[in-house]
Amino acid sequence: MYCPMKAIIEYYNKTAAKSAMRYQGRLLEYFKNLEGDVFLSLSKIDNKKIVLDVGTGVGWFVGLIESKAKTVVGIDFSKERLRIAKSEYDGEFILGDAKHLPFKDKSFNLVVCMGMFEYVKNLTEYLYEMKRVMDNNSELIFTTANQDYMLRFINNFFFFKSSGGNKVNHTMEGVKSQLEACGFELIGYTSTFFFHPMGISKLPHGLDLIYLKAIICLNKALAIVTPKRGGTLIFHCKVNPEG
Template sequence: MEQAYQCTACDMTFPVLFGIPDFRLRSDKYLTLQQERDKAERLFEKSKELSFNELVEFYYQITDDVPIELSRRYTAYVLNAPFQAGPLIDSLEPNKSTVLLDVGCGSGGLLQAANGIYVATIGVDIALRWLVIAKKRLDEAGVQSTLICADVENLPFKDKSIDHVVANDVLEHVYNINAALKEMSRQLKNNGKLWVSGSNRFFIGPNATTRLWGIGLFPKGIRTWLLVKIRGIDSLRYIHLISPLRIRKMLLGHFSLLNAGPKKVILSSTKNYPFQDRILISIYQKLTTFGPLRHLLFLLGPAFEMTFIKNNIKTKDGI
């Protein structure tokens, strides 16, 4: 243990591992806390000899529940993250006096893209293993950002201390969506902005996680059987299948909706994606620019994005 933080209120000690404070009481749903820390340590040791790109490839080599046919797509998603983050940051209209919190920051692509735009950026993720990868990315890019390992439902920040909170493809993966949204709201200053995105369960095309068409429309039992039969593992076993209208309903009343639409997809290059994905991405990009289709794509397309502003109201319960 390099050093530690002591919580005087709860009399608990939280370690700093690989230069990253670890404030978790639980890990994510895929690994135990010790398994997760062991995997993070393995990645940290490898990060001393591998580049960021090589470290991402190594991660998927040692991750048994990601089939080979999906690892290339996931790798392409990770490598493209800073380019994808550009329109997101622009939509928040930041300035150099605002603070950004990226919840579920993963490999740190948004933090890299936000470099120099905010007065401070903070990346939080429940997966220490991904923060080790993010640290490698930021170090290579010469980016200064604070990385913290914590549960989105129990963030270690003061109330109303953050200007912008981003939850990019995160809500599917939390333990409890309402608790996560409530905690994000607690962090935001009044009139602070919340940007959320996610995959739409009602999309009939290829699901972002499984690449199987219309898989979110099946009942859980049938869905699990199909995934095990086709992929060898139910990769949606810990995923919340969500929709834009559900998330909007959970937030309205405590937030005002600023804008909503199909998620923008910006690629630095399509060469990392399989041929089928390149064709589908190209078609999707064109469709999102066609005005009459935007609302339909928001409701039934593969992915959605929404920007909210926090209302200045007091509440005892809910978000």
């Protein structure tokens, strides 16, 4: 089961302010350490990169890389989230549909996509469109919700109501087959978000930082030991010249 696209857009518009709060303070450090830093290490962004962030949301990843890349463009279908992004960051933000990206062929040499595929059952039409706007030496880094998450029962119990509907979970092999079908070559993968820092906002200053660092260290250790079992899979791939 998954939500109709109209319902998802409405949900993301209604929860824009709440999402912006999610990417502030200690929680921002959590996401930067366990998702943002992984993307940075994989992408090797420099001042020659022209980057597209698909499903940019409130733009926090654009904010993380805008001083490192030549150009950063964020695209999203939520007007409210883009309004917040434009007020916070200097990157270019565009309202649009990931199935019909408003860019010329081969416009970018890096495409990133965090969280968008959690409501997408069939990735192929999105992957084909991302490939269209990527040049021949481009790389794509994206996330999916993980069907094989080792603690799914805990995640469902605590976070189901905040998801805006049933998430679409993907398997490693399922995503790999769709990548190959769309002409991508998998470079590598990992996973993240084994444990969420529940209750951190209620802890006193100082103790919250200690708690956060412990959670981050535990997540990173688990990603090394069992890279396929985190709540979120991270895929790193490139355009296959023969695809």
